[in-house]
Amino acid sequence: xxxxxxxxxxxxxxxxxxxxxxxxxxxxxxxxxxxxxxxxxxxxxxxxxxxxxxxxxxxxxxxxxxxxxxxxxxxxxxxxxxxxxxxxxxxxxxxxxxxxxxxxxxxxxxxxxxxxxxxxxxxxxxxxxxxxxxxxxxxxxxxxxxxxxxxxxxxxxxxxxxxxxxxxxxxxxxxxxxxxxxxxxxxxxxxxxxxxxxxxxxxxxxxxxxxxxxxxxxxxxxxxxxxxxxxxxxxxxxxxxxxxxxxxxxxxxxxxxxxxxxxxxxxxxxxxxxxxxxxxxxxxxxxxxxxxxxxxxxxxxxxxxxxxxxxxxxxxxxxxxxxxxxxxxxxxxxxxxxxxxxxxxxxxxxxxxxxxxxxxxxxxxxxxxxxxxxxxxxxxxxxxxxxxxxxxxxxxxxxxxxxxxxxxxxxxxxxxxxxxxxxxxxxxxxxxxxxxxxxxxxxxxxxxxxxxxxxxxxxxxxxxxxx
Numbered sequence: 001x002x003x004x005x006x007x008x009x010x011x012x013x014x015x016x017x018x019x020x021x022x023x024x025x026x027x028x029x030x031x032x033x034x035x036x037x038x039x040x041x042x043x044x045x046x047x048x049x050x051x052x053x054x055x056x057x058x059x060x061x062x063x064x065x066x067x068x069x070x071x072x073x074x075x076x077x078x079x080x081x082x083x084x085x086x087x088x089x090x091x092x093x094x095x096x097x098x099x100x101x102x103x104x105x106x107x108x109x110x111x112x113x114x115x116x117x118x119x120x121x122x123x124x125x126x127x128x129x130x131x132x133x134x135x136x137x138x139x140x141x142x143x144x145x146x147x148x149x150x151x152x153x154x155x156x157x158x159x160x161x162x163x164x165x166x167x168x169x170x171x172x173x174x175x176x177x178x179x180x181x182x183x184x185x186x187x188x189x190x191x192x193x194x195x196x197x198x199x200x201x202x203x204x205x206x207x208x209x210x211x212x213x214x215x216x217x218x219x220x221x222x223x224x225x226x227x228x229x230x231x232x233x234x235x236x237x238x239x240x241x242x243x244x245x246x247x248x249x250x251x252x253x254x255x256x257x258x259x260x261x262x263x264x265x266x267x268x269x270x271x272x273x274x275x276x277x278x279x280x281x282x283x284x285x286x287x288x289x290x291x292x293x294x295x296x297x298x299x300x301x302x303x304x305x306x307x308x309x310x311x312x313x314x315x316x317x318x319x320x321x322x323x324x325x326x327x328x329x330x331x332x333x334x335x336x337x338x339x340x341x342x343x344x345x346x347x348x349x350x351x352x353x354x355x356x357x358x359x360x361x362x363x364x365x366x367x368x369x370x371x372x373x374x375x376x377x378x379x380x381x382x383x384x385x386x387x388x389x390x391x392x393x394x395x396x397x398x399x400x401x402x403x404x405x406x407x408x409x410x411x412x413x414x415x416x417x418x419x420x421x422x423x424x425x426x427x428x429x430x431x432x433x434x435x436x437x438x439x440x441x442x443x444x445x446x447x448x449x450x451x452x453x454x455x456x457x458x459x460x461x462x463x464x465x466x467x
């Protein structure tokens with residue numbers, strides 16, 4: 001997806017009214033609202049968007065590709081690539097610390113680089129020489145450095161059962177009870193020294209009181225208070241995020257009926273009655289990801305309705321509180337058309353998070369957003385194939401295609417295989433694409449160095465913000 005670089009350089013004194021409602025920059029706290037918070041924080045869970053948001057603050061990948069062309073590292077004293085044999089040399093900065101008990105030592109780095117290199121390619125061999133480490137593969141591996149830019153491959157140590165610590169500027173001090181608290185390792189005078197993430201449901205129940213909110217970008221656009229558009233800097237962005245109906249029913253015939261008979265246009269309006277515009281997509285991939293297609297998924301409801309399913313039901317988990325009437329009307333019409341009852345299970349994001357990644361789940365269908373930090377396909381289908389994903393049952397035919405993807409290194413062939421996986425998921429009727437999210441992002445006006453459009457700015461690095 002093309003990057004449009006713009007800079008917002010605004011230095012305005014906020015009025016007393018804004019201070020009472022909006023971002024409290026000068027108290028050095030960055031407060032985020034989120035639809036649910038994870039129980040654990042680890043690079044292994046980086047594909048989950050809120051986890052990734054936190055990892056951006058607490059972890060540092062071995063390499064960065066901030067300008068899209070040139071690699072740099074904040075963790076290495078020096079590094080290089082041998083053109084003749086394709087091997088890499090890395091010399092870690094051993095003055096860095098995860099915490100007082102864990103130093104970024106040569107021993108720790110050797111364990112880290114050996115593990116991540118073999119994760120990339122089983123042929124990897126690591127040798128040491130005077131505090132530097134050579135990584136060699138059986139053949140050229142041109143994408144290895146890019147692999148090391150991913151937060152899921154960042155150096156990390158476990159400090160508790162709930163979370164790990166990386167080499168980023170912040171560390172986690174508390175996780176649980178509907179909030180996550182991060183504190184900066186080395187405090188600064190003109191930036192944020194503390195990050196607090198609140199679960200949106202709990203914040204609403206408290207009347208929106210308490211700490212002042214800086215970041216509304218982790219909640220649905222229609223839930224952002226109207227006054228924010230007047231008091232915050234803003235920009236429009238079509239995100240690499242797709243909204244989908246995840247279908248978790250063990251009977252494929254029932255999945256096919258749900259897939260084909262849930263009218264996309266009517267359902268998304270019933271689920272999100274306050275949302276006015278939808279950008280339709282045919283596959284689980286949003287536009288900007290290889291294999292994406294605009295339009296609405298093809299459906300054949302008449303062929304999917306079978307007498308044997310009449311009188312059956314499926315449970316839809318609804319995590320919103322502004323659509324009860326609209327969903328009830330949609331469910332009644334669905335029952336009339338198909339003979340299958342759509343039972344609505346109303347809950348909150350906080351409660352659903354407890355069962356979302358654990359089988360058996362108390363629902364057969366749920367609307368979930370899939371997103372990515374890069375224009376890669378895997379983030380949009382791996383949640384259907386992992387044991388802690390969204391399904392209670394395996395998909396052996398799709399996993400067979402996944403093995404081909406894992407063994408393939410050519411980029412174009414990987415894209416083609418990824419598109420095959422997306423098509424197979426829809427053939428299995430486990431995901432019905434609804435729309436791609438386009439939204440306005442809001443940031444406090446007194447941030448002087450907010451770079452809009454560099455990478456995916458919806459996942460900011462709070463440590464870089466200055467006023």
